[in-house]
Amino acid sequence: MNRSLIALAFGTFALGIAEFLxxxxxxxxxSSLDISITQAGHLISAYALGxxxxxxxxxxxxxxxxxxxxxxxxxxxxxxxxxxAVSPDFWTLFAARFISGLPHGAYFGVGAIVARxxxxxxxxxxxxxxxxxxxxxxxxxxxxxxxxxxNTVSWRVAFLIASLAGLLTFIFIRHWVPQVAxxxxxxxxxxxxxxxxxxxxxxFGGVLIGQSGIYCWYSYIDPLLTDVTGFPAxxxxxxxxxxxxxxxxxxxxxxxxxxxxxxxxxxxIVQSSSIVIxxxxxxxxxxxxxxxxxxxxxxxxxxxxxxxxxxxxxxYSRGGEMLGAACIQIAYNAxxxxxxxxxxxxxxxxxxxxxxALTGIPLVVIGSTLIFILYFRNExxxxxxxxx
Numbered sequence: 001m002n003r004s005l006i007a008l009a010f011g012t013f014a015l016g017i018a019e020f021l022x023x024x025x026x027x028x029x030x031s032s033l034d035i036s037i038t039q040a041g042h043l044i045s046a047y048a049l050g051x052x053x054x055x056x057x058x059x060x061x062x063x064x065x066x067x068x069x070x071x072x073x074x075x076x077x078x079x080x081x082x083x084x085a086v087s088p089d090f091w092t093l094f095a096a097r098f099i100s101g102l103p104h105g106a107y108f109g110v111g112a113i114v115a116r117x118x119x120x121x122x123x124x125x126x127x128x129x130x131x132x133x134x135x136x137x138x139x140x141x142x143x144x145x146x147x148x149x150x151n152t153v154s155w156r157v158a159f160l161i162a163s164l165a166g167l168l169t170f171i172f173i174r175h176w177v178p179q180v181a182x183x184x185x186x187x188x189x190x191x192x193x194x195x196x197x198x199x200x201x202x203x204f205g206g207v208l209i210g211q212s213g214i215y216c217w218y219s220y221i222d223p224l225l226t227d228v229t230g231f232p233a234x235x236x237x238x239x240x241x242x243x244x245x246x247x248x249x250x251x252x253x254x255x256x257x258x259x260x261x262x263x264x265x266x267x268x269i270v271q272s273s274s275i276v277i278x279x280x281x282x283x284x285x286x287x288x289x290x291x292x293x294x295x296x297x298x299x300x301x302x303x304x305x306x307x308x309x310x311x312x313x314x315x316y317s318r319g320g321e322m323l324g325a326a327c328i329q330i331a332y333n334a335x336x337x338x339x340x341x342x343x344x345x346x347x348x349x350x351x352x353x354x355x356x357a358l359t360g361i362p363l364v365v366i367g368s369t370l371i372f373i374l375y376f377r378n379e380x381x382x383x384x385x386x387x388x
């Protein structure tokens with residue numbers, strides 16, 4: 001495997017820990033800083049706010065060499081998580097979480113462009129999937145390890161690990177990633193010209209709406225598996241490892257298939273498959289072995305559309321590649337926030353933990369439809385090289 005891609009994957013590994021670790025350690029932080037769980041939950045929002053602000057900030061460094069931008073982003077990852085690890089109070093930690101989120105979308109955006117440039121012809125999407133694999137490894141190993149360290153030592157150690165991963169990312173990018181050609185500067189207005197075309201909006205809509213449907217279920221996977229399926233709380237650690245395994249396999253398999261078929265076709269098939277999965281979750285969540293299988297299939301579909309669409313947005317945002325590739329991460333984060341809200345409304349209305357899965361199905365139908373429109377309108381019948 002190209003070690004340059006491994007270097008890029010270390011960055012998404014660090015970002016994966018920084019983003020997903022908070023869900024499992026809110027109670028520890030709440031007790032440590034003497035704040036409520038609700039207030040601690042704002043630390044998740046702080047990260048998402050950083051993601052939304054960091055992506056457009058790429059416009060300020062668009063003339064920089066791509067490798068220099070990656071080094072800058074890796075440094076911010078390391079610094080933001082180090083600041084979180086030593087934060088003495090809530091507001092310092094809130095600021096640290098905001099800083100930690102700033103490089104998220106930007107790193108995915110620039111990393112996807114660099115990965116495609118480093119890939120062998122015909123393996124561009126697979127290269128992007130290897131970069132994204134770092135995040136799936138974070139959910140598979142990094143987040144459970146960070147949660148265990150939080151429970152046995154301190155939540156500060158977990159953020160130190162994320163900071164160390166950022167530092168290693170900086171070192172590996174500096175030594176393993178070659179200089180790649182900078183993108184042509186189309187001027188400030190030129191960065192937004194791609195938004196006048198339909199394909200980017202189909203991708204953003206497919207991500208925002210379609211992923212929201214799957215996250216309606218996944219946002220409440222914890223109480224679903226314990227209160228409905230009947231697993232003990234102590235089993236959640238290994239269940240989340242299996243969920244991370246589903247993400248890992250789904251991401252890499254979809255990346256490989258996308259270079260043989262068409263990215264939008266693979267993304268549409270993978271995302272629409274979750275319609276059946278969510279329906280089965282609703283009816284059969286009480287059967288333990290089937291709930292485990294459906295959890296792995298669900299997370300595979302959750303991440304399976306990621307690398308095809310992250311790679312495709314680079315193709316369809318000519319002149320504003322960095323902005324387009326970063327903004328898709330805003331769509332992901334906005335979708336996650338919307339999904340958690342709508343799932344909470346359904347549960348709050350008294351419908352139980354199975355119903356968010358059912359509620360998500362119409363959203364997946366709409367999101368998948370947008371992706372299939374992209375395929376039939378822009379990719380069907382076209383030779384792969386013509387798109388690259």
